[in-house]
Amino acid sequence: xxxxxxxxxxxxxxxxxAVLVMNLGRDPHxxxxxxxxxxxxxxxxxxxxxxxPRSLASLRGKPVxxxxxxxxxxxxxEEHAAxxxxxxxxxxxxxxxxxxxxxxxxRATSFLKQRGSSYPSLMDxxxxxxxxxxxAGVPETYFIDASGKVVSKYAGPLSPEVLAALxxxxxGAS
Amino acid sequence: MTPxxxxxxxxxALLLSTVGSTVAFASGRRPTAAGxxxxxxxxxxxxxxxxxxxxxxxxxxxxxxxxxxxVAHVGSRAVPTWVSFVSLWSSLEGSILFWGLVLGAYVAxxxxxxxxxxxxxxxxxxxxxxxxxxxxxxLLAGPAQPFATQSPVPADGPGPNPLLQNHVLMAIHPPCLYxxxxxxxxxxxxxCAALLAGRLGHGFLRPLRTxxxxxxxxxxxxxxxxxxxxxxxxxxxxxxxWDPVENASLLPWLTATAxxxxxxxxxxxxxxxxxxxxxxxxxxxxxxLGTFMTRSGVFNSVHSFTQSAIGPxxxxxxxxxxxxxVLLLALRxxxxxxxxxxxxxPGRDALFLLNNLVFxxxxxxxxxxxxxxxxxxxxxxxxxxxxxxYFDRMAVPLGAALLFLMGVGPALPWGRATSEQVRRALLPPxxxxxxxxxxxxxxxxxxxxxxxxxxxxxxxxxxxxxxxWLPVRQRMRSGEGIVEAFAEAQLRRGRRRFxxxxxHAGATIVIVSIAVSSTMxxxxxxxxxEGERFDLGAYSLTFVKAESVAxxxxxxxxxxxxxxxxxxxxxxxxxxxxxxxxxxxxxxxxAVRTFLTEDLYLSVMNIDPxxxxxxxxxxxxxxxxxxxxxxxxxxLGGVIALVPQRTAAASRPAPLAVPAASGAAAEGSR
Numbered sequence: 114x115x116x117x118x119x120x121x122x123x124x125x126x127x128x129x130x131a132v133l134v135m136n137l138g139r140d141p142h143x144x145x146x147x148x149x150x151x152x153x154x155x156x157x158x159x160x161x162x163x164x165x166p167r168s169l170a171s172l173r174g175k176p177v178x179x180x181x182x183x184x185x186x187x188x189x190x191e192e193h194a195a196x197x198x199x200x201x202x203x204x205x206x207x208x209x210x211x212x213x214x215x216x217x218x219x220r221a222t223s224f225l226k227q228r229g230s231s232y233p234s235l236m237d238x239x240x241x242x243x244x245x246x247x248x249a250g251v252p253e254t255y256f257i258d259a260s261g262k263v264v265s266k267y268a269g270p271l272s273p274e275v276l277a278a279l280x281x282x283x284x285g286a287s
Numbered sequence: 288m289t290p291x292x293x294x295x296x297x298x299x300a301l302l303l304s305t306v307g308s309t310v311a312f313a314s315g316r317r318p319t320a321a322g323x324x325x326x327x328x329x330x331x332x333x334x335x336x337x338x339x340x341x342x343x344x345x346x347x348x349x350x351x352x353x354x355x356x357x358v359a360h361v362g363s364r365a366v367p368t369w370v371s372f373v374s375l376w377s378s379l380e381g382s383i384l385f386w387g388l389v390l391g392a393y394v395a396x397x398x399x400x401x402x403x404x405x406x407x408x409x410x411x412x413x414x415x416x417x418x419x420x421x422x423x424x425x426l427l428a429g430p431a432q433p434f435a436t437q438s439p440v441p442a443d444g445p446g447p448n449p450l451l452q453n454h455v456l457m458a459i460h461p462p463c464l465y466x467x468x469x470x471x472x473x474x475x476x477x478x479c480a481a482l483l484a485g486r487l488g489h490g491f492l493r494p495l496r497t498x499x500x501x502x503x504x505x506x507x508x509x510x511x512x513x514x515x516x517x518x519x520x521x522x523x524x525x526x527x528x529w530d531p532v533e534n535a536s537l538l539p540w541l542t543a544t545a546x547x548x549x550x551x552x553x554x555x556x557x558x559x560x561x562x563x564x565x566x567x568x569x570x571x572x573x574x575x576l577g578t579f580m581t582r583s584g585v586f587n588s589v590h591s592f593t594q595s596a597i598g599p600x601x602x603x604x605x606x607x608x609x610x611x612x613v614l615l616l617a618l619r620x621x622x623x624x625x626x627x628x629x630x631x632x633p634g635r636d637a638l639f640l641l642n643n644l645v646f647x648x649x650x651x652x653x654x655x656x657x658x659x660x661x662x663x664x665x666x667x668x669x670x671x672x673x674x675x676x677y678f679d680r681m682a683v684p685l686g687a688a689l690l691f692l693m694g695v696g697p698a699l700p701w702g703r704a705t706s707e708q709v710r711r712a713l714l715p716p717x718x719x720x721x722x723x724x725x726x727x728x729x730x731x732x733x734x735x736x737x738x739x740x741x742x743x744x745x746x747x748x749x750x751x752x753x754x755x756w757l758p759v760r761q762r763m764r765s766g767e768g769i770v771e772a773f774a775e776a777q778l779r780r781g782r783r784r785f786x787x788x789x790x791h792a793g794a795t796i797v798i799v800s801i802a803v804s805s806t807m808x809x810x811x812x813x814x815x816x817e818g819e820r821f822d823l824g825a826y827s828l829t830f831v832k833a834e835s836v837a838x839x840x841x842x843x844x845x846x847x848x849x850x851x852x853x854x855x856x857x858x859x860x861x862x863x864x865x866x867x868x869x870x871x872x873x874x875x876x877x878a879v880r881t882f883l884t885e886d887l888y889l890s891v892m893n894i895d896p897x898x899x900x901x902x903x904x905x906x907x908x909x910x911x912x913x914x915x916x917x918x919x920x921x922x923l924g925g926v927i928a929l930v931p932q933r934t935a936a937a938s939r940p941a942p943l944a945v946p947a948a949s950g951a952a953a954e955g956s957r
Contacts, residue, residue, distance in 0.1 A: 115617050118561075122613035129658065130606050133579065136661045137599055 158235035176285040192270035207285035256283040293434030300336035301424035311414030334391035356435035363446030377447040380433035411480035464509035470502025475571035504925035522890040535577030545646035557626030638696035694747030720746035744799035786928025793920030810906040817899035833896040
């Protein structure tokens with residue numbers, strides 16, 4: 114046994130393997146946002162298809178899944194089924210909210226009529242809410258806990274599994 | 288039906304490789320003729336089973352059999368046949384299946400080529416190959432199953448990732464990469480066999496080098512083809528971005544290149560055997576690390592396959608193989624006793640060591656830069672990327688150092704050179720170096736690193752040329768004609784040496800071209816209306832028209848740009864913006880026109896056919912075309928060195944001391 118080779122090999126190899134193991138569960142889509150751990154920026158927006166404005170403040174006490182989307186975005190279409198099913202599954206413990214990003218209300222209405230929806234989507238006139246949240250592209254989803262703090266942010270289409278994991282992290286039990 | 292057949296073949300391949308590996312190791316411990324024979328039979332049988340599984344998948348892809356889950360995920364009736372064909376490796380499960388095919392081909396070829404030789408090593412080597420094969424069959428049987436039954440059977444599929452349909456290079460780059468990556472399994476097996484057998488004789492270094500050289504040739508081409516693809520498809524005008532997965536292909540190339548040089552020293556002087564074996568093991572482990580990087584979802588990259596559950600499985604294999612390698616090295620490295628000794632002091636020996644040092648340093652530099660963001664995130668949760676500045680700052684001096692060593696090393700005699708010899712060897716090429724640097728300065732090179740690289744480039748080119756020419760001249764002095772002398776000295780006798788210097792010539796051009804193209808390019812971004820013209824260098828570009836084109840699987844807006852150079856019309860170039868049905872963002876395809884010394888590169892930034900406006904990025908990229916050509920030269924040199932020599936000289940040890948620069952006598956050196 115050549116101890117020097119063993120020690121040198123271990124010194125190179127073990128830290129590398131350790132780093133890889135520690136990063137295994139990592140998903141490059143779950144992006145850190147400066148908002149994480151801070152109170153979610155408040156908003157009060159009008160739902161698609163009419164009705165009184167909805168505010169984030171009125172949902173305090175419940176975890177919120179806030180999904181920025183648009184009809185022109187293919188990945189949004191991809192994740193739509195997962196979100197619709199998720200909203201039904203976690204009702205009424207978790208509130209799902211869509212925010213339409215850079216799109217026309219008429220298109221959003223017909224999209225939701227065609228594809229079905231189980232939670233309200235809100236119109237973000239002028240994209241102010243998206244700017245406050247720092248949305249870089251759609252789809253992007255923010256998970257907010259019952260105390261109104263942002264717990265995580267996910268960029269890209271959500272799968273049912275990832276959605277379930279992130280809802281759980283935000284304190285929403287199934 | 289088809290899925291069941293495919294699954295059965297994969298299970299058969301798994302069984303054959305597992306049993307075969309066990310039989311092989313057993314027969315390594317107690318060698319018998321029957322054991323050896325059965326070991327070989329299992330190797331061939333595994334190769335046949337996995338090839339049959341690939342044939343079934345190919346049939347399913349071409350026949351659009353959507354009952355096979357993989358075909359349902361990547362197949363489409365709308366795509367051309369060649370795209371259906373390359374779909375075999377375009378997505379995760381298929382790529383592992385294809386990996387199996389390549390591995391089977393390599394294992395069968397190596398088993399056949401070495402069937403009559405080295406009975407003391409071969410069972411161990413085959414055992415290691417088949418154990419690796421068993422792991423990939425396990426992936427195919429479980430975590431990355433390509434032959435799951437799709438139910439209900441869809442009428443059509445989405446087709447492969449559009450970026451992969453965008454350029455025909457995508458049909459060449461991945462197979463090349465697999466041939467390089469997977470091929471490293473063969474020298475890995477041979478090196479493990481040397482350690483397990485507890486010796487590495489002179490005769491066994493030859494197959495080790497040959498089977499290392501073969502995947503090295505493919506890896507060389509794959510690394511550069513990847514860059515070429517990025518250049519022709521991605522539209523930002525560059526060919527290398529230090530993306531984690533690009534780095535993953537470069538890492539084993541660096542260690543394998545170092546290993547080729549160190550193996551030469553082992554073969555010639557009987558030294559550095561343990562080090563050579565370590566580099567070979569490292570090259571294989573780095574290919575597995577690369578596989579993990581592309582398939583685990585841990586690294587964010589254009590190359591990544593979609594996230595999948597096979598990350599942990601590959602990591603477990605990587606960990607097992609790495610720990611096995613370290614333990615094996617620690618236990619057995621002392622048995623690979625040197626048969627000669629290295630000479631201290633100035634001379635080619637020392638330069639070889641320096642070369643290895645720089646290659647290993649380069650490897651660690653790239654490895655650390657690639658992994659560092661993960662460390663930072665694991666420690667304090669911040670996301671960061673190391674990015675180009677780090678890599679460029681580190682890689683430029685290292686690349687220049689390699690170029691310099693490639694010039695100085697071959698110029699010096701073996702052993703210890705006297706200061707008179709050193710002076711005589713190193714002074715003449717200086718003129719060539721200064722000449723090339725001066726020419727660069729006249730043509731506008733001002734960056735000190737570029738000028739230094741040009742100096743080293745001229746220096747090394749001179750030395751390489753002399754080394755290529757000397758043996759021929761020696762024969763011509765004794766009265767042979769040039770053709771005859773060349774054939775005898777370079778092709779019949781000194782083929783490996785000749786091949787090696789051809790590789791050096793190619794590498795010199797590659798490094799110089801990279802230095803020039805990355806510092807001496809010109810680029811301009813302009814907004815144009817239809818009919819407007821602008822000048823860039825010697826070129827005059829006119830935006831003729833924007834046209835919408837509808838194709839079966841995509842819509843495109845094409846910019847027609849009229850080009851003239853120094854007043855001479857060169858026709859139109861058509862960079863375009865493609866919108867695939869399945870993608871949100873449009874994907875630009877640049878237009879590239881290659882001239883002898885430079886490329887004209889046009890890329891659409893934005894285009895509006897209704898308003899007739901175009902945002903265009905126009906670049907003049909000097910010498911980029913030479914990178915592709917010179918890589919071809921490198922590969923050619925590798926092939927020349929690979930073709931076996933007919934002389935018997937190879938089987939006996941080379942003389943330990945060879946007089947300086949008597950090239951033709953230095954049989955088998957390079």
